[in-house]
Amino acid sequence: MTETAIPAAKSGPRISGAFHRLLAFSGLIALVVVFSLASPNFMQTQNVLAILQATSVNGVLAIAATLVIITGGIDLSVGTLMTFCAVITGVVLTNLGLPLPLGILASILAGTFCGLVSGTIIAKLKVPPFIATLGMMLILKGLSLVISGTKPIYFNDTPGFNQIALGSAVGSVFPAVPVPNGVLVLFLVAGLAAFVLSKTALGRYTFALGSNEEAVRLSGVNVDRWKIAVYAVAGSICGVAGLLIASRLNSAQPALGQGYELDAIAAVVIGGTSLSGGRGTVVGTLIGALIISVLANGLRILSVAQEWQTVVTGCIIILAVYADILRRRTL
Amino acid sequence: MLTRRTLLGAISALALLTAGGAASAQENYDIALISKGFQHQFWQAVKAGADKAAAELGVTVTFEGPESETQVDRQMDMLAAALSRNPDAIGFAALDSQAATPLLQQAKDAGIPVIAFDSGVDSDIPLTTATTDNVAAAALAADKMAELIGGEGKVAVVAHDQTSRTGIDRVDGFVNRIKENYPNIEVVSVQYGGGDQLQSTEITKSILLANPDLKGIFGANEGSAIGVANGKTELGSNIVVIGFDSGAAQKGMITSGVMNGAITQNPVGIGYETVAAAVKALKGEKLEPVIDTGFYYYDAATMADPEIAAVLYD
Known part of the structure; x- marks a missing residue:
């Protein structure tokens, strides 16, 4: 998972790799230290688990967004696609009464399919990613409301469903650290995405598309096909996020989702992935997502007024990205 | 601990x-x-x-x-x-x-x-x-509506949503009071605009166009009420509008007469x-299961009363 640094980018000598990531971590560590010193309630097990739980959905969405952003594209539909997948799961499990594995499969397939559609619109119809996924964002928001009849779909008939996010496999072995399953899912998705990026052809083309799409095309590669594949994989990851949020709320909330893409993109950017493409890591995105939730949680623990929480978060986003720029300049 | x-x-x-x-x-x-x-x-x-x-x-x-x-x-x-x-x-x-x-x-x-x-x-x-007590508050809106339209005719409701407790209670409170106490009044339409002003405006216009003889509309929360009043203005209609809650925009509409009055919570x-x-x-003191925080009907004439002014907000 730590081997996801850009293969051929101008990242200096190999030794600096570890140093790089150490610095990327430093912002997060600094926040944790500050909050721990400021409040004894911050480092309690229960609170650390609450932070991880709060990171799980945004983290998974941010990983989906990372893949797309590395290709030089953008995906504004991750939030509402997540909701759409949750609603599909609700239809399959509650309205149709089918067994749990089919619900899980349906969510991931729905995500993959929508990603395929976005990718095809972008690659074949040459609609800019910003516009194509903006359209998809609205289409999926509307479809979620239509399919659900604007009402939440509850999973009361599928008792095991909320265990996907809220249960704790770790806790059943080590009762002292009941890490919610949703957090394991986040790390699993992160591990898989990091593997795909660093070890597979899809990963290599993801970076290549973002660095110089024309060069890839001229070397005889079927650019469209790889691009569509990246959006489809991102879509399937949104399907996982849909399962996580539906499981956590024990319901598919059809009106939720818009605005979540901005938090996901913020996590990606804080994590050092370049919005112009060709450069980025999954580990960085994970750290970015953690910074966002540590900040939100810590400010709440300190009873900071909500209007000021927003101001501080904005400042930290700019600082984090500026620190990343400085770091790259000095190395 | x-x-x-x-x-x-x-x-x-x-x-x-x-x-x-x-x-x-x-x-x-x-x-x-x-x-x-x-x-x-x-x-x-x-x-x-x-x-x-x-x-x-x-x-x-x-x-x-x-x-x-x-x-x-x-x-x-x-x-x-x-x-x-x-x-x-x-x-x-x-x-x-x-x-x-x-x-x-x-x-x-x-x-x-x-x-x-x-x-x-x-x-x-x-x-x-x-x-x-949203059921009672909406029933008061129904009484005021009946009074203002003269006890007969068609009315409609534009509410925020059909899932939240407030949405359900206010629609039920209004509709049931009309059914029980005012046999000559008919609720022809109950529609939901998500509490969004613009969406509620569009809904109001479609209700007015579909029912030219409509006498009044109850907007069941702040956004719905403003939307209803805007729809009325856009079509130049002269129906009775009763809103819910306050806020600077709604208070302005009541002062100017676009809206006849509104229920305010506290x-x-x-x-x-x-x-x-x-x-x-x-x-360790004992608590009642529900604390009713109260509600009032207000219009342009009573808006400045100290009792009312204290619970209105901008």
């Missing part, structure tokens, strides 16, 4: 006794309020009431809510962080009761009393609910009673 709190409670009770009930002897309780919203003027009025109670009772209150009333998971994150802070009591207005159940159970297990406010929580964990009272109930719970 529990024993420490009980001990502190006992000490402060003792201090209260010896000091002859001096307010300064009270423990500085930390009360976390998790609301359904934050920026909206209604929630700011609830916050103002909570702050007022905090100042009077000598306790510390924090007030938080998600950016939009759809963000159920963000509200859960807020509730989880509030629990980690280990407050003395929690005030909670649930966006989705079911989603909140695990965290409320956690609060109960930790011995933190929970007070529900606004639309309540479908759970037996909250000790009480500080809320408007958001300041909701915030105040929530904090007051939390303090009572912490002192």
Whole structure:
């Protein structure tokens, strides 16, 4: 998972790799230290688990967004696609009464399919990613409301469903650290995405598309096909996020989702992935997502007024990205 | 932790006794309020009431809510962080009761009393609910509507949603009162605009175009009511409009006559009673299962009355 640094980018000598990531971590560590010193309630097990739980959905969405952003594209539909997948799961499990594995499969397939559609619109119809996924964002928001009849779909008939996010496999072995399953899912998705990026052809083309799409095309590669594949994989990851949020709320909330893409993109950017493409890591995105939730949680623990929480978060986003720029300049 | 709190409670009770009930002897309780919203003027009025109670009772209150009333998971994150802070009591207005159940159970297990406010929580964990009797409030709107249209004709309702407790209660309260008491009035349409002004405007226009002989529309929350009034203005109609809640825009419409009047809840009272109930719970006093925070009908003539002006917000 730590081997996801850009293969051929101008990242200096190999030794600096570890140093790089150490610095990327430093912002997060600094926040944790500050909050721990400021409040004894911050480092309690229960609170650390609450932070991880709060990171799980945004983290998974941010990983989906990372893949797309590395290709030089953008995906504004991750939030509402997540909701759409949750609603599909609700239809399959509650309205149709089918067994749990089919619900899980349906969510991931729905995500993959929508990603395929976005990718095809972008690659074949040459609609800019910003516009194509903006359209998809609205289409999926509307479809979620239509399919659900604007009402939440509850999973009361599928008792095991909320265990996907809220249960704790770790806790059943080590009762002292009941890490919610949703957090394991986040790390699993992160591990898989990091593997795909660093070890597979899809990963290599993801970076290549973002660095110089024309060069890839001229070397005889079927650019469209790889691009569509990246959006489809991102879509399937949104399907996982849909399962996580539906499981956590024990319901598919059809009106939720818009605005979540901005938090996901913020996590990606804080994590050092370049919005112009060709450069980025999954580990960085994970750290970015953690910074966002540590900040939100810590400010709440300190009873900071909500209007000021927003101001501080904005400042930290700019600082984090500026620190990343400085770091790259000095190395 | 529990024993420490009980001990502190006992000490402060003792201090209260010896000091002859001096307010300064009270423990500085930390009360976390998790609301359904934050920026909206209604929630700011609830916050103002909570702050007022905090100042009077000598306790510390924090007030938080998600950016939009759809963000159920963000509200859960807020509730989880509030629990980690280990407050003395929690005030909670649930966006989705079911989603909140695990965290409320956690609060109960930790011995933190929970007070529900606004639309309540479908759970037996909250000790009480500080809320408007929305059924009775909407029934009052129906009475006023009947009075203003002369007891007969067609009316309609534009409400915010069919899932929340307030949405259900206000529509039922209005429709049932009309059915029971006014046989010559017919509710021809009940539509939902998500509390969004623009959407409610479009809905209103379509209702007016479909029913040219319509006499009046009840807008069941602030956004719906403003939308109804805007729709009326855009089509140059002269129907009776009764709104809900206040806010600068709605008050302006009532002053100018576009809207005949509105029901106001007492958001300041909701915030105040929530904090007051939390303090009572912490002192071990008994609480009623529901605290009715009250409502009023107001129009251009009564808007400046001190009793009304005190509960209206901009």
